[in-house]
Amino acid sequence: MTSYKLTYFNFTGLGEPIRFLLSYLDIDFEDNRIELEQWPSVKHTMPYGTLPLLEIDGKVLNQSSAICRYLAKKANLAGSNDWESLLIDIAVDNHKDFALSLKSYWFDPNEESKAAKYVTLVNETIPFYMEKFEKIVGENNGYFVNGKLSWADFFFVSTLDHLIYRLNIEMLKDRPNLQALREKVLAVPKIKSWIEKRPSSFDLA
């Protein structure tokens, strides 16, 4: 039997879409969680100094979205043809760009520029992306692309809690399409079971 070991921090973040997909696929996996205080002493042992890592039969893989795409193919969540796959990949990378713009805020060591970034985030970046996403989901039968469930929906929903925690902003407020999408994904039976049994972490309400 193929073995799967996921190494990530003890929170949702970029590990969670992989956990969602493994759960959806009914794959047993070792959910190896590293505490933040351990990180400085183990970072140098990771191939690129980053997490998540997924080990499949001992083969070490980094890059969360590449890993998700691979798992999503097994789960038939990666599109029915190359065009559908393209639209899914675009949706995921747009969400990653959004998340990246938030990260440059929360990792900013300078309090002054951090405060300025926060204002831009609240007034510009978050409304810009969230209104786009809300509209897109409204136009695609309640999903991000192709009018059906894909790993783009999993990626968005599973990483959202961490972004909301980091910013302390309820990003789905007044965005009914995105709220409905979130509820729909969390109600998928295999995802629902995962949510019920997953360890609690500081980024989960």
Next chain:
Amino acid sequence: MTSYKLTYFNFTGLGEPIRFLLSYLDIDFEDNRIELEQWPSVKHTMPYGTLPLLEIDGKVLNQSSAICRYLAKKANLAGSNDWESLLIDIAVDNHKDFALSLKSYWFDPNEESKAAKYVTLVNETIPFYMEKFEKIVGENNGYFVNGKLSWADFFFVSTLDHLIYRLNIEMLKDRPNLQALREKVLAVPKIKSWIEKRPSSFDLA
């Protein structure tokens, strides 16, 4: 006949891997180049305020690596199976992470922190990634993954000139495997013809 229109800046950067793949596929495309001074007045007309965009029969697509993956499938440069595709995607995203770490330097408006970042780049980031890439290419028959040409090689080689220009650092010095890979990609007949006919731009020596 399907129409292709690429909109990007008048330099190589993230537009160039798409130009490489379209050229490799022998696809005629409109190479729409926007001058930097035009950018502020047209940025808001772009779906996510970013470039490149590829229009295929008028359908507007953003996200360079998603676009490249789609074109690479047509070109048989995206792996022979899901595992090979996964390794290609990982290689591309690792290179994108590297490029991103350089961008945070060159877009830093603060001269002091920019200078500090430069020191870190030269002494840590660039050697870290380049030594990894050099080793990986040495272990994979002179390519990034799977022992054969893939769009990961195109992505790396085509975006490199711009990174070198921005930093003014010859990143391939003393890295014979990466140098050989670069020469091999640039010698692919369709790429060679593109290089010969492409417009000159400020980031090309």
